[in-house]
Each structure stands twice: as C-alpha cells, then as structure tokens.
Amino acid sequence: MENMYKIQKLTVVGGGSTYTPELLSGFIEHREKLAVDRISLFDINRERLETVGGLVSRMLQRAELDTRLELTQNRTGALEGADFIVSQIRVGLMPARILDERIPFSHGVLGQETVGAGGLFNAFRTIPVSLEIAREAARYAPDAWYLNFTNPSGIITEALLNHSELKRVAGLCNVPINAQRAVAELLNVPSQKVWLDWIGLNHLGWIRGIYVDGRDRLPEVIERLSQQLSDEASERFPFESRLLHDLGLLPTYYLRYYYATQNAISEVQKAGKTRGEVVLDIERDLLGRYADPNQVIKPEELKQRGGAYYSEAAIRLILSLLSDRRDVQILITRNNGAIQGLPDHVSVEVPSIVGAHGISPLSCGKPPAQVKHLLESVKASESLAVEAGVSGSRRKAVMALVANPLVPGFELAERLTDELLEAHRRYLPQFFSSEE
Ligand code: G6P
Numbered sequence: 216m217e218n219m220y221k222i223q224k225l226t227v228v229g230g231g232s233t234y235t236p237e238l239l240s241g242f243i244e245h246r247e248k249l250a251v252d253r254i255s256l257f258d259i260n261r262e263r264l265e266t267v268g269g270l271v272s273r274m275l276q277r278a279e280l281d282t283r284l285e286l287t288q289n290r291t292g293a294l295e296g297a298d299f300i301v302s303q304i305r306v307g308l309m310p311a312r313i314l315d316e317r318i319p320f321s322h323g324v325l326g327q328e329t330v331g332a333g334g335l336f337n338a339f340r341t342i343p344v345s346l347e348i349a350r351e352a353a354r355y356a357p358d359a360w361y362l363n364f365t366n367p368s369g370i371i372t373e374a375l376l377n378h379s380e381l382k383r384v385a386g387l388c389n390v391p392i393n394a395q396r397a398v399a400e401l402l403n404v405p406s407q408k409v410w411l412d413w414i415g416l417n418h419l420g421w422i423r424g425i426y427v428d429g430r431d432r433l434p435e436v437i438e439r440l441s442q443q444l445s446d447e448a449s450e451r452f453p454f455e456s457r458l459l460h461d462l463g464l465l466p467t468y469y470l471r472y473y474y475a476t477q478n479a480i481s482e483v484q485k486a487g488k489t490r491g492e493v494v495l496d497i498e499r500d501l502l503g504r505y506a507d508p509n510q511v512i513k514p515e516e517l518k519q520r521g522g523a524y525y526s527e528a529a530i531r532l533i534l535s536l537l538s539d540r541r542d543v544q545i546l547i548t549r550n551n552g553a554i555q556g557l558p559d560h561v562s563v564e565v566p567s568i569v570g571a572h573g574i575s576p577l578s579c580g581k582p583p584a585q586v587k588h589l590l591e592s593v594k595a596s597e598s599l600a601v602e603a604g605v606s607g608s609r610r611k612a613v614m615a616l617v618a619n620p621l622v623p624g625f626e627l628a629e630r631l632t633d634e635l636l637e638a639h640r641r642y643l644p645q646f647f648s649s650e651e
Contacts, residue, residue, distance in 0.1 A: 241526025
C-alpha cells in the first residue's frame with residue numbers, strides 16, 4: 216500500500232472562485248494518498264464564499280471525508296497555521312478583466328487577461344494585494360508553501376519571489392499538464408510516460424523535445440499536428456503547420472497571441488464578445504448551479520473554463536513536496552541560471568525537480584536562437600511590470616508596455632497606460648499616490 220500524506224491545514228485565498236470545486240475534486244480524487252484535516256476558504260465576497268462553500272461542503276459530505284471546512288472573511292485567521300496556501304484571486308473580478316481586454320482592442324491591439332497590455336494591468340492591480348497576502352502569510356504561516364495560481368502567474372510569482380518574505384513559493388499553471396496530456400493522447404501513450412523538454416516563461420512556453428521511452432518524438436508530433444489528426448491536440452496547439460516546421464519546436468497555446476496576433480484579434484471582433492464577456496455568462500450559470508442544494512459534485516459546465524483540471528497540477532506538486540518524490544514538473548520558479556542569458560532572480564517556467572528540499576529548476580542552457588528575442592522581450596516587460604506594480608511609477612508602467620511585443624510603439628503605450636490607469640483607478644492606489 217502506498218504511503219498516506221497528511222495536510223493539517225490548507226488555505227485557499229480567493230476561495231469564492233468558481234474554480235474552487237475543481238481544486239476540491241482533486242483532493243477528493245486523491246483521498247487514498249492525501250488527507251486534509253482542515254480547509255479554510257477565504258474570500259472578500261461573502262455571497263460567493265457562501266455559494267461556492269455550500270457546494271464544497273456537499274462535495275465533501277458526499278465523499279464521506281471528515282475534512283473540516285471553514286468559510287471565512289478573516290484573512291489572518293485563514294492563513295494562520297496553514298501548511299499550504301493556494302492563491303487564486305482576481306482583483307476587480309470579470310468586469311476588470313473585460314476592461315483589460317476591451318481597451319486595447321479599441322486601439323486595434325490585442326486585449327487579453329495575461330498577455331500584452333491587459334496582462335500587465337492585471338499584474339499592476341494584483342501585485343499589491345498579493346504582496347499584502349504574502350506579508351501576512353509570512354507572519355502567520357512562516358513554513359507554509361505558497362502556491363500561486365493567481366494570474367498573470369509568471370509576473371505575480373516574480374513579485375512574490377523578490378518582494379516578500381515568503382520562503383516557499385511556487386507558481387503554477389495548467390498549461391504544461393494539459394500539453395502533456397494532449398501530446399500523450401496524440402501519441403497514444405500514458406501521460407506519465409511523456410517527458411517534455413520545455414523552456415520559457417509562464418504562458419510563453421516552447422517544447423524542444425518530447426521523450427517517450429528515451430526517444431524524441433517531437434518530429435512525429437509536429438508532423439501529426441500538421442495533419443490535424445487529433446481535436447484535443449490541435450485545440451491545444453493551434454498553429455500553422457509551416458510555423459511548426461520552421462520553428463522546429465512546439466509552441467504552446469498562449470504563443471498564438473504572438474505568432475497569430477491578428478487572428479486572435481479578428482476572432483474576438485467576429486464573435487463580438489471578449490473571453491471575459493463569455494466567462495461572465497459561464498460564471499453566472501455556474502454560480503446558479505453551485506447554489507442548487509441538489510448539486511453535490513463539480514458540474515460538467517466547469518469544463519468550459521480554461522482552468523479545468525488545474526487541481527492535478529496542484530496535487531502533483533503537493534504530493535512531491537510531502538513525499539520527497541524528486542520527480543520533474545514544469546513549474547514557475549526562480550531562474551537561478553536555468554535559462555542562460557536571463558537574470559537569476561526572474562521567474563521562468565521550466566522543468567524542475569520537486570522534493571522535500573523544495574523546487575530546483577533543471578538547467579535549460581541557451582534558448583534556441585529563433586525564440587530568444589521574444590523570450591527576452593517578454594521577460595523584460597514582466598520584470599518592468601513588477602517594478603511598476605510595486606512602486607506605482609507611471610513611467611515604469613509605460614516602459615513595461617513599450618518593452619512588450621504586443622504593444623506597438625511608445626505613443627500607443629502611453630495612451631493605453633493612461634486609459635487603463637484611469638479605468639482601473641480604484642484598484643491602483645499605488646499609481647495615484649506616487650510622485651512620478
Ligand atoms: C488557462 C490558463 C489560465 C487562465 C485560464 C483562462 O487555464 O492557464 O492561466 O486563467 O486558462 O480561462 P478562462 O475560462 O478564464 O478564459
């Protein structure tokens with residue numbers, strides 16, 4: 216029989232998120248390996264907390280788990296004594312995301328929640344709140360692992376790594392695990408057998424090799440994706456076959472915003488709705504279902520959200536930390552020399568060894584020449600965004616936009632900065648009290 220691992224207290228910041236039942240279903244599924252004594256869901260929105268908490272409580276009851284569930288609006292109380300803290304907040308909720316999308320679109324450039332100008336403004340709103348949570352976490356749960364799902368995950372993780380007292384931080388995303396699953400399905404092998412040689416940043420990842428039983432099957436995957444043999448895989452890797460062949464690498468999903476920017480813009484124009492506007496409807500429907508006392512499992516409709524299955528990434532990480540598994544997972548962590556040419560202190564998304572010691576990124580060497588410039592520009596923009604978000608300097612915010620490949624030119628960077636600053640004014644106090 217396998218060992219059983221125990222968590223005394225798990226805290227979810229942003230517990231009222233419609234994703235919380237996804238996380239909980241992961242714990243229920245892995246009950247034979249992982250027991251949680253107490254789960255504390257914290258949220259500033261009481262109504263959401265009660266609705267989501269209601270479903271979670273029914274899920275636990277149905278699973279006959281004796282995990283104690285606590286719904287709270289007291290943040291320090293929620294954090295105190297936690298072994299694991301999962302952060303999944305969205306400052307300003309969907310209406311703020313929609314502005315991040317709509318305002319850039321109104322200037323003919325891409326609007327998205329994690330990349331381009333929208334992603335940067337999402338970071339500006341989220342950095343101060345994340346750092347405040349981190350300050351309390353470091354004080355009330357100094358030994359806890361802080362798992363950041365909060366978007367834009369690469370930028371927020373970099374802020375936490377460099378501007379907080381937290382000792383144990385990991386940035387997480389479901390893109391790597393979904394890519395692994397899609398590739399496994401395409402090759403018709405179990406997903407544990409697939410080893411992805413991955414290099415990049417969060418939402419900017421390239422696959423340099425796909426190893427199955429020691430053999431690199433990347434060329435075959437590129438060939439098959441070019442013929443669009445699998446729906447799941449072509450959805451995850453929506454790229455022109457010429458691009459795949461010329462790059463000789465497999466770009467992951469979010470790279471479509473850089474390699475096919477105009478397509479992404481046209482899609483939204485054609486649909487007449489941004490993704491945030493679509494998600495607003497999905498969330499309304501989900502919350503209605505969560506409120507139904509007969510609903511006792513996560514509803515199927517949750518699959519319409521991009522974060523479906525993210526619990527797998529969280530549980531895999533938690534189990535490796537607890538069991539000293541020393542396996543390799545693709546995580547967002549401090550570079551520490553993993554990608555040559557990038558500073559040590561920045562966040563990167565790379566294969567890392569995970570065990571009781573923590574997270575050690577594997578050496579990736581130099582980025583391939585054909586992606587180096589994009590990788591470095593996006594990283595420069597992200598690091599400037601951390602500085603801007605922390606300091607509240609408009610000048611640094613403009614520089615973060617200028618450095619971003621999805622914002623063409625200084626003039627537009629200034630215009631977008633001023634418009635987005637004004638639109639999000641109530642969530643950006645640091646920019647309105649600063650001297651600059
Ligand atoms: C994926 C990404 C997440 C992102 C989500 C968006 O899971 O990895 O970072 O938040 O998709 O999904 P949504 O349903 O909100 O568009």
